[in-house]
Amino acid sequence: MADRDDAPRSSSSASATSRQRRSRLAREPAIGAPPGTLVVDGAAGERCQIFVIDYCAEQVIEKELASIDEVVAYLEDDRASITWVDIRGLGDRHTLERMGEIFHVHPLALEDVVNVPQRPHSDPYLEQQVVISRMVQIAESGNVELEQLGILFGKGYVVTVQEEASRDCLESVRERIRRGKGGIRSAPADYLVYALLDAVIDGFYPVLEDLGERLEDLEIEAAAAPRGVSQKIHRIKRNLLDVRRAVWPQRDMVNGLLRDESAHISKETRVYLRDTYDHVVQVMDMVETFREIASGLMDLYLSGVSNRMNEIMKVLTVISTIFLPLTFIAGVYGMNFDTTASPYNLPELRWRYGYPFALGLMLLSVLVLLWFYRRKGWIGKASLPE
Amino acid sequence: MADRDDAPRSSSSASATSRQRRSRLAREPAIGAPPGTLVVDGAAGERCQIFVIDYCAEQVIEKELASIDEVVAYLEDDRASITWVDIRGLGDRHTLERMGEIFHVHPLALEDVVNVPQRPHSDPYLEQQVVISRMVQIAESGNVELEQLGILFGKGYVVTVQEEASRDCLESVRERIRRGKGGIRSAPADYLVYALLDAVIDGFYPVLEDLGERLEDLEIEAAAAPRGVSQKIHRIKRNLLDVRRAVWPQRDMVNGLLRDESAHISKETRVYLRDTYDHVVQVMDMVETFREIASGLMDLYLSGVSNRMNEIMKVLTVISTIFLPLTFIAGVYGMNFDTTASPYNLPELRWRYGYPFALGLMLLSVLVLLWFYRRKGWIGKASLPE
Amino acid sequence: MADRDDAPRSSSSASATSRQRRSRLAREPAIGAPPGTLVVDGAAGERCQIFVIDYCAEQVIEKELASIDEVVAYLEDDRASITWVDIRGLGDRHTLERMGEIFHVHPLALEDVVNVPQRPHSDPYLEQQVVISRMVQIAESGNVELEQLGILFGKGYVVTVQEEASRDCLESVRERIRRGKGGIRSAPADYLVYALLDAVIDGFYPVLEDLGERLEDLEIEAAAAPRGVSQKIHRIKRNLLDVRRAVWPQRDMVNGLLRDESAHISKETRVYLRDTYDHVVQVMDMVETFREIASGLMDLYLSGVSNRMNEIMKVLTVISTIFLPLTFIAGVYGMNFDTTASPYNLPELRWRYGYPFALGLMLLSVLVLLWFYRRKGWIGKASLPE
């Protein structure tokens, strides 16, 4: 009931110009395209990289494949081994479609895995289970980067599909398989899926630690309220929103795997997934706590800005109001009334101590104002430059 | 138990003057009108456009009908074909009532479909299921525009009723039927309903992308805090509220279709609706994330405004307090004390270097204040015009 | 187990002085009064108005009764007709108590109906069901006014008890009965209850439209941030809180009628109540949306106030800092240094072009500052009066 055509090309090339935006919203096929339509940006010319790890308790075979068709050999030769096919990059329509055929993937499952980003979730199908997860890392720009990890698994095989060819957080799982640590080599395929999900969730911790450190640095900065702090806080909030949007549905997803009476996950593995579930919830707790801290920082910053404004106004007020009376007194004795015309006209000008008298008047006005401001607490040690 | 009379005419003509408002609230019949009362604005003289697409695996007939009565032929001739009747515009009472009779529509179902806007929901009736959905698009004004799509379907037929005749997001579905792609032509009527709902939900993505782009533009603007940004943020928030109000009930609606043991939806179609459900939830996630970003932007903007105020105050303070002492010194030496009356009266005026001494005094006061402000960090590279 | 005494008279007369407040809180009997105590403000001397509409498919009898006892005749004469007794006003203890006796009302049900306001809810009793609802309208002051509508119904009769005698939103239902529209005359009593509740909920729409229009008007005002807008926004928020407090429990109430296996509501009527439920939820959606808009407006207003402050400060800063240097220069050349005492004392005063030189100096300082402010973007077209 699904077709795989090349129709939505125009839509995908249009969206190619808005790369970073697409990474936030969904790479959807053209509106109303039939279910199972794969949105592959063929023009980009990217190829998929295909890695296979075939292992059993006794041995491990690890190889990069030139074509997806080579995987059939691994699936068929020995049913006792687990075959983990790791496809990186979504640029090659043929590989992805052929993978769908080899593993008998339901069109909707294939669409979920290929048309990124999908909301993390897990759906059981007859022959296999599809799990959509989200990996996280800090990009060089300091922002959080999310990448989809699609997992298809059934009896004896696990297929993972990653957005980007570059780096992932699954290397540790590969290492465990190579070194045969932790019994992973003698466990069934669903245990490998648990190991992958656990590695994905563990990947959130360093990202949150990074954000936590930045929050702590901002905590010190915020009180001083320099320019630009509000943008930094805003950026962290946005990153936290991104992480939150990635981690909330993963909780439902892991919970679904735990609870559903799926035939693809054994009871033994569920015990381990319970642990993963606890970790997802812990990550969510942290994200929410960080979000509250970031909101509090914004308040702190705004109160810092208001305090600085108060400081500026105090300086203006103190200096202005001290000099205004002085200038006024000087102005009075600068008036040109004719002192010869009458004894009432500025007699001070001819006093012997007229000038000292005027200076004394000025001094007095300064002292009165200083006393006033000190009583108000506006001047003192605090208002001097530290 | 329902009647279809022309009583509420006065109510509808009154509300005709407040068009855009009505589109936000409900086009309700007069208070207490019997259920099933159709509110049709007959004065407007609008006619409905009626399109029919009758298809089966072998052939497709597509035609615009002059009268709703012609549809009977399509329904009767061949039970194996699916008949999709698409009515656009709600201005013709006769057509709508006749449609109700032809398809044996329950009065409440007919009211839901005709009296827009209703809250998106889905109700099963004996012979058919009614689904109320909401289509979204960006109007030329840049605001989000919502339009109701009512769907009535039963065995072998689907009736869609749209508010406006102009444009919709269902063209892609028609195209799939015409080209016979994706197996839609051999699927039953409920699969067509799924295809329509999926197209409707997919229609939210470009709208959210547009809002997302505007938010990103505002993110850059907000820090500079020019006038008018707050209105722009407010407008986006309102649009997001509109989208949210459209999408939240659609989640319940799709979920209802998924869960209810409705006789009108087959188990195969439910698998596809599960996918639609994931998309609705993803849209909701985006809306909530955008709403949080918009709130954060408002904070950012307000902190920008405060920062600018600080900047202005600093300039005022620095310039005022530098010139006040200068003016005061000038004022002192502008006093008219009689220097001949006593040697204490402004002896500086007769000094050889009296004027340079006064200028030196002024320079000193400027330097002291500049040093003070630089220590406070008020002047420096940052406070000069960039 | 209930008594109806005249004890709480003092409490009710005390509360008579705080009328508008009582309408917000509950007209409760004295603390610890036995259940079923009726709080009737006998001193007010108000009488109840009693209207009866007795109808069946063939005929309608509508009459105002002088005494509640007359109603017995309508109840007994013909069991096939539906008797709707409409009591308006709560000032007549005898009538209310007698009504309780005639219809065998449980003391708690009678208390709920008489001691307003009660939280909207619905309780089944053996012989009848009691429904407490809330009607809404815009008072002349522009504020929302809530009035309780108590409904008691059983086989063949419906008793409604309204707080105020004046006006209600049930006239349309009476009209439908009189004109026999919509099959209401041949439906059982619970259908009349549905019709009443539907009319009550429909009565929320014009109120919300009014509030919506006021919000839109404020949206335009808020940006200009004149005084008094914050109070207007606050008043709308309070009205929305009142509406919300009225509508939230009505949802539970309608839902309760829908779900409960009450013997008093037939399956056919439930289908109609489902429609009413959708409308209540739509009203709630609108209220929540309006509340969010109102909150956004407050932010918009505050940012407008800040912007205006910035504007004022800019004018002060620009004008002050332009004139301060000018005044200083004038002050310098107003100093009285003895130009005859030395060539260093203000030689400019005796220059041929001394005055033009001073004016030139002033012009220069103005130009420098104007250039500075234009670079900062403080002056330009935007800062001039529009």
Next chain:
Amino acid sequence: MADRDDAPRSSSSASATSRQRRSRLAREPAIGAPPGTLVVDGAAGERCQIFVIDYCAEQVIEKELASIDEVVAYLEDDRASITWVDIRGLGDRHTLERMGEIFHVHPLALEDVVNVPQRPHSDPYLEQQVVISRMVQIAESGNVELEQLGILFGKGYVVTVQEEASRDCLESVRERIRRGKGGIRSAPADYLVYALLDAVIDGFYPVLEDLGERLEDLEIEAAAAPRGVSQKIHRIKRNLLDVRRAVWPQRDMVNGLLRDESAHISKETRVYLRDTYDHVVQVMDMVETFREIASGLMDLYLSGVSNRMNEIMKVLTVISTIFLPLTFIAGVYGMNFDTTASPYNLPELRWRYGYPFALGLMLLSVLVLLWFYRRKGWIGKASLPE
């Protein structure tokens, strides 16, 4: 498994110095004390007051007891009567422990009743039910005061334990028993419990009315934004938080009594408790509404403060900028350029109408600025003192 020792004396005497705080947090035994440890502040020397009301349909005996042991007689003499033992004050360890023995109270139930404050809840035990409730009143300071009411009841008896000996809101229930109103004398013990809980909940209404009145007063004050309003709003918010913390768990408590299949509450009493439940929910609604209003008031107040700042700034700006040009012009004609040295040096000084010309110049500058400010809307009727 519980012991009642005098160990935590030190802890309780320490906490005696922080009376008002203890009333907010819990009077807990020393950390890790065994369950059932009673925290009695023996040093305070307070005694309990013990009142007993023993009633049946025919007679009422009301008496203050000297010792808790006297109660045994009432319990045993006649099983048909209901014995209500009302203990006021928590200062007498012996009485409380003895009461525990007489009524066979589970140690945990006794701890709940004695160690105040506990969270309102209700727990069924084998022989009796314990209900912890919270009474509220307005203290003389105007703040809300909460007091715990512990209720233990079983067949034929009700024991109430109050924190303070002084006043309570249960007098009306006693009066009903004395006067035999409302059938309370012929009802079982659980009906008395309902009557007590209903009186407790009714006691919230006058408190909320008081807070509501204060909010309304503040509503008028807030717009004028005098100092101290923010503290008043904050105080009301705190009081509302206190009420909320008291009423939320009471809802769960009443709901628990309603739903639990407790053997201690009869079906008839449940009907009455349903009414109490509606009242608790109504109180909660009010508290939440008041909290929202109080939050809105804070916004209103802050906008009032900002408006006043604008007002002040306008006055400063208008007056400053009007006088600055004037002073400048005066300064120019106060310069001492030698008018004899050249015709370019201040020729105005020797003009016949030089002084009027200068005055005219000043007037012109004033008019220009006034026109400017009027166009900006800064001056007019609104900015004059009212």
Next chain:
Amino acid sequence: MADRDDAPRSSSSASATSRQRRSRLAREPAIGAPPGTLVVDGAAGERCQIFVIDYCAEQVIEKELASIDEVVAYLEDDRASITWVDIRGLGDRHTLERMGEIFHVHPLALEDVVNVPQRPHSDPYLEQQVVISRMVQIAESGNVELEQLGILFGKGYVVTVQEEASRDCLESVRERIRRGKGGIRSAPADYLVYALLDAVIDGFYPVLEDLGERLEDLEIEAAAAPRGVSQKIHRIKRNLLDVRRAVWPQRDMVNGLLRDESAHISKETRVYLRDTYDHVVQVMDMVETFREIASGLMDLYLSGVSNRMNEIMKVLTVISTIFLPLTFIAGVYGMNFDTTASPYNLPELRWRYGYPFALGLMLLSVLVLLWFYRRKGWIGKASLPE
């Protein structure tokens, strides 16, 4: 399926430099490490302290062990006694691993107990139950410090694992065992677990009392709005977030113990846990209330800052605008118009009472402005220094 290797050494030594951060996030093994990997910071050289209390109704043995192996003797000798092994400090890998072997601990359970912090939760395993809890105390810095308490228990034994060797809140439980109070010595192991959890929860009360006192102090400070209050409020908010993050999952944890049909907890103990559950909920209520108060304080503080700004602006405005007209008048009579050239040129200068006239003019302008400001309410008793 788990291995215990020394691989993640590098990760743990890296994180040793960021001590306080680690205490906030989780001490996780390297990403993707197999489940059950213990993260032990061997380089730190810390040793575990091991205490054992073996008790039955008749006797108590309390001892510090040199090696975990000695515990086997206590477990085996007498099955009727309860053995409580208390391990403090997480620095000794061997001890922790050996403990895992002795008690047959599931790798995931061991990981939960050792790799701190884990989210509080409780998981049943076949032979034992693991409970992760969080203890709280106020550090010397005044901040809240959280420490994990892991509890493993089965038939006849309880193992507790604490993060830090120093101090805990369990001493009171030990004292109860030593003195045989409250029947703890004759109760089974799960009752000891209840006693430990109850002590942990009781430990939250003094912390909250401390925070409550600080909030009350800040309440007085906030209105005066001195600098630094916002930081203090922020710090309390952060502490409350920490407490909240510790206490929320504990509610679920205790609830889980209450509800789960775990074989490790007897029905009798559940009654006591119900009491603990009430306490956890009470702590949560307090935390939420405190959080609301802290938010309110921030508003109070910001309104205080705004009020102070108003105060400053008023002083500036009053003083500036009083002296500006004075200076202007003085300036006018300082102009040098040639009074001999025309009778229109400043005739006042030659008046007999010219100077008194000028002074009178100044006095008048002062009086007018004072009257204006008094009418506006800007000056009066309130604006003078208190």
